[in-house]
Amino acid sequence: MIKVTFNLRDKGAEFWDRSPRWRRVLLSVIFIGFCYALPFLNNPLINTPGSDFQSVLFYPVGMYVMMAIGLNIVVGKSGLLDLGYVAFFAIGAYTMAILGTKTDLNFWEILPIGVGLAMLSGVLLGTPTLRLRGDYLAIVTLGFGEIVRIFAVNTDAIGGSRGIAGIPTPPDIFKAKFTILDPKPYYWLLLTFTLLIIWMVRRLAARRPGRAWDAIRQDDDVAQLMGINTRRSKVWAFVLGAAVAGVGGVIYASQILSIVPDQFNLNVSILILACVVFGGIGNIWGVILGAVLLAFTPERIRFLSQPRILVFGIALVVMMNLRPDGILPKKKREHLEPNWDHVEESGEGEIK
Amino acid sequence: MRLEVKDLHVHYGKIEAIKGVSIVVNEGEIVTLIGANGAGKTTMLKTISGLRPVSSGQILFDGQDISRMAAHDRVELGLSQAPEGRGIFPGMTVLENLEMGKYHRKDRKSEMKEDLEKVYHLFPRLLERINQAGGTLSGGEQQMLAIGRALMARPKVLLLDEPSMGLAPLMIANIFRIITEINNLGTTILLVEQNAQQALQRAHRAYVLETGNVVKEAKASDLLNDPAVRAAYLGVGAH
Numbered sequence: 001m002i003k004v005t006f007n008l009r010d011k012g013a014e015f016w017d018r019s020p021r022w023r024r025v026l027l028s029v030i031f032i033g034f035c036y037a038l039p040f041l042n043n044p045l046i047n048t049p050g051s052d053f054q055s056v057l058f059y060p061v062g063m064y065v066m067m068a069i070g071l072n073i074v075v076g077k078s079g080l081l082d083l084g085y086v087a088f089f090a091i092g093a094y095t096m097a098i099l100g101t102k103t104d105l106n107f108w109e110i111l112p113i114g115v116g117l118a119m120l121s122g123v124l125l126g127t128p129t130l131r132l133r134g135d136y137l138a139i140v141t142l143g144f145g146e147i148v149r150i151f152a153v154n155t156d157a158i159g160g161s162r163g164i165a166g167i168p169t170p171p172d173i174f175k176a177k178f179t180i181l182d183p184k185p186y187y188w189l190l191l192t193f194t195l196l197i198i199w200m201v202r203r204l205a206a207r208r209p210g211r212a213w214d215a216i217r218q219d220d221d222v223a224q225l226m227g228i229n230t231r232r233s234k235v236w237a238f239v240l241g242a243a244v245a246g247v248g249g250v251i252y253a254s255q256i257l258s259i260v261p262d263q264f265n266l267n268v269s270i271l272i273l274a275c276v277v278f279g280g281i282g283n284i285w286g287v288i289l290g291a292v293l294l295a296f297t298p299e300r301i302r303f304l305s306q307p308r309i310l311v312f313g314i315a316l317v318v319m320m321n322l323r324p325d326g327i328l329p330k331k332k333r334e335h336l337e338p339n340w341d342h343v344e345e346s347g348e349g350e351i352k
Numbered sequence: 353m354r355l356e357v358k359d360l361h362v363h364y365g366k367i368e369a370i371k372g373v374s375i376v377v378n379e380g381e382i383v384t385l386i387g388a389n390g391a392g393k394t395t396m397l398k399t400i401s402g403l404r405p406v407s408s409g410q411i412l413f414d415g416q417d418i419s420r421m422a423a424h425d426r427v428e429l430g431l432s433q434a435p436e437g438r439g440i441f442p443g444m445t446v447l448e449n450l451e452m453g454k455y456h457r458k459d460r461k462s463e464m465k466e467d468l469e470k471v472y473h474l475f476p477r478l479l480e481r482i483n484q485a486g487g488t489l490s491g492g493e494q495q496m497l498a499i500g501r502a503l504m505a506r507p508k509v510l511l512l513d514e515p516s517m518g519l520a521p522l523m524i525a526n527i528f529r530i531i532t533e534i535n536n537l538g539t540t541i542l543l544v545e546q547n548a549q550q551a552l553q554r555a556h557r558a559y560v561l562e563t564g565n566v567v568k569e570a571k572a573s574d575l576l577n578d579p580a581v582r583a584a585y586l587g588v589g590a591h
Contacts, residue, residue: 208455215441215452221403222439227427227456227505 009283009328035191039184050302055183058255060295062190063248068275068291069197069284070244075273076282076330077205078237079217080130081138083269084145087125088118088242090264092249094152097164097259107170111250118246119239126238130231133220145269152261163260167253178254186255193247201284204240213237278319280326289327353412354379354540355400355431355509360409362392362399369395371564372409377509377542382535384543384551384572386585387561393544394436396561397513400542401433402426413509428456430508434498437517442487446478449486449497453504463506471500474530492523499530509540516547528554548585552576560585 016024042053067089074082095114099105105113129140153161169178176185204210212233215223223230253259271294279290297315301308323329355377362370370392377383385393398404400411402423411419418426432453441449450471454460472479475496481489486497495515502510512531516524528550535541545551552558552572560568560581568581575581 211448211452211455214444215455218441218443219439222435222441224403224423225401225427225433225435225439225502226452227424229422229424 009280009286010331012285012328013331032195035195036188039187046296046300048296048299048302051299052183054187056296056299058183058187058190059252060299061292062187062194063252064272064275064291064295065288066190066194066197066248067245067272068279068287069194069201070241070248071272072276072282072284072287073201073213073244074237074241075276076287077210077217078213078234080234080237081134081141082238082241083138083142083266083273084125084148085141085241085245085272086264086266086268087145087148088122088245089249089252089268090148090152090261091118091121091242092246093253093259093264094158094164094249095246096250096253097167098158100168100254101164101166106168107250107254111247114250115243115246118242118249122239122242123235126235127231130234130238142266142269145264145266149261149264152264159260161261163258163263165258167257167259169257170254180255180257183255186251190248190251193251197244197247198284198288201240205284209233209236274316278316278326280329282330283326283328286326286328286330293327353377354414355542356410356412357396357400358410358412360396360399360411361407362395362404363407364395368407369564370399373561373564373566375559375566375569377540379540380535380538381557382531382541382543382555384545384555384558385561386545386548386551386558386575388585389546390563391561392564393546393561394513397433397436397511397542397544401431401511424456427505430506431511432502432505432507432509433511434495434502434513434515436513440486440489440494440497440501442485444486445483446486446489446497447482449501450478450504453501457505467504467506471503474503474533475500492519492527495519495523495527496530499527499534503534503539507539509542510534512541512543514544514546516545516550524550548581549576 019027038057039054047053048056067085070088071082071085074080074085092114095117096107096110099110099113100107125141125144129137132140152158152163158164169180170189172178173185176188178185178189205213212223212228212230215226215228216230216233220230223233272291275291275294276287277290278294279288280286294316298308298312301311304311319327353376357373357375360370360373361368373392373396375383375385375396385396387393395404399406402418402421402425406419409419410417413426413429413431416429418429418431421429441452444452447468450468451464454464454467457463477493478496478500481493486494489497499510499512499515502512515527515531519527524547531541531543532554543551543555552575555572558570558572558575559566560575568575568578570578576586
């Protein structure tokens with residue numbers, strides 16, 4: 001049986017590979033320009049009745065995209081199921097909130113601290129737990145995510161369940177003023193960091209760390225036999241994922257002005273994971289598309305009011321049935337039909 | 353002595369899989385461990401390559417105790433394993449699989465071309481399939497790839513885990529011929545096999561493993577003619 005499926009990912013990759021350099025540069029510039037211009041492209045086709053379009057672009061769309069890219073390093077590239085990803089986001093946000101309200105440090109000074117703390121917690125969580133595999137790791141990370149939230153709820157020094165209010169906004173950059181009234185500069189800030197992260201992740205994935213993650217995902221034991229320090233590679237994947245969430249957390253807190261622990265619940269981890277799975281695990285463009293759709297759709301159909309989450313859920317279920325590997329899946333070469341032509345000619349067969 | 357295992361004990365939980373095994377592999381030899389299913393052959397190899405922890409005993413490589421060393425560091429010393437059941441990376445192409453075999457080498461860039469040619473010389477079939485995904489190869493080709501990839505690491509001792517498993521007789525003969533060739537090119541080999549006939553014909557010395565113990569140790573050619581071994585492992589009754 002010949003199964004013909006139109007694979008958008010392969011077509012896209014093929015087109016890209018065949019394109020000369022000038023066309024790649026041109027397409028990249030157009031794409032990036034389009035992303036930066038998005039806040040002004042508020043038209044009836046993509047607008048979000050019921051909520052402010054420019055705010056939606058920042059949160060949830062932009063934020064989900066960034067987090068999904070980060071989680072994709074952990075889940076998609078190295079195959080580690082992390083259900084507590086929101087914890088690193090929370091650590092970034094709380095660092096911004098605490099240092100922003102209690103010290104004179106500004107956004108740009110707090111950002112590296114927040115990222116550093118998120119990475120540090122990635123090391124602390126990853127080092128002991130990454131010897132676990134599969135489901136066990138998922139449970140431990142799920143626990144970690146909840147511990148961070150519950151710790152915040154129960155610690156009065158950081159506001160307890162009331163959270164922290166009055167978080168300062170970033171200082172102005174030229175004429176772009178960061179105020180609660182105008183989400184555009186935040187969106188551009190987030191977009192800039194997202195583009196930087198995409199660039200970084202793509203470079204890493206094509207080099208030795210990416211190869212190591214690839215090997216670990218396919219077979220942990222065999223990866224060790226290749227001389228890969230699998231634990232160190234896994235901790236690195238975890239730490240880089242945490243760093244991305246940390247960046248997101250710091251930016252998020254500086255925009256929203258006040259945070260409460262319950263914003264960082266399990267639902268966020270699950271939704272980000274859903275973005276990764278929905279878009280296509282392991283393929284960064286699929287993950288981005290997945291995050292955009294999953295963040296944008298509930299806002300777009302807000303006019304349905306009550307049943308909108310139901311409609312959203314049904315759409316998800318239908319989608320995953322139609323395309324179980326996601327919208328833009330990673331090229332799955334292990335699923336290619338084997339070529340058995342040579343078997344007879346060499347008189348070799350398999351005995352099972 | 354290249355590789356020496358002294359009084360090795362290995363446990364899976366409370367079950368003792370290896371109960372005090374000692375073996376020696378000299379430079380330039382092919383040594384084979386034969387035994388039935390569940391005798392502990394694969395556990396022996398996994399312990400030597402570092403995938404299983406040692407309960408007690410010693411593993412010496414060139415006189416250095418490596419029994420507590422991490423698996424990836426042992427690769428650097430020169431121990432390379434072609435895992436059981438053709439443990440290749442199914443989602444990588446043949447070339448990418450072979451390149452992975454060089455992952456830890458510091459001079460991987462300069463060595464790559466030379467070693468790829470060596471592997472293609474031993475296994476011309478791999479050159480034909482160079483851009484094919486590992487998972488789409490036939491069983492025999494996957495075994496070739498696993499061995500070829502292990503060779504990319506320029507091992508001093510090559511550990512082979514049941515290279516004949518699940519292969520047709522013609523392919524088995526082919527693989528064993530190449531194993532001898534690899535040995536002739538100067539690589540010491542520790543071979544774990546259920547196919548005792550082939551293994552004993554190719555090896556210099558052999559150990560017979562039964563439920564975690566070495567019950568016999570001799571020149572391979574002597575074991576081929578040993579009535580007890582013939583009855584138990586070669587499918588020839590002692591009439």
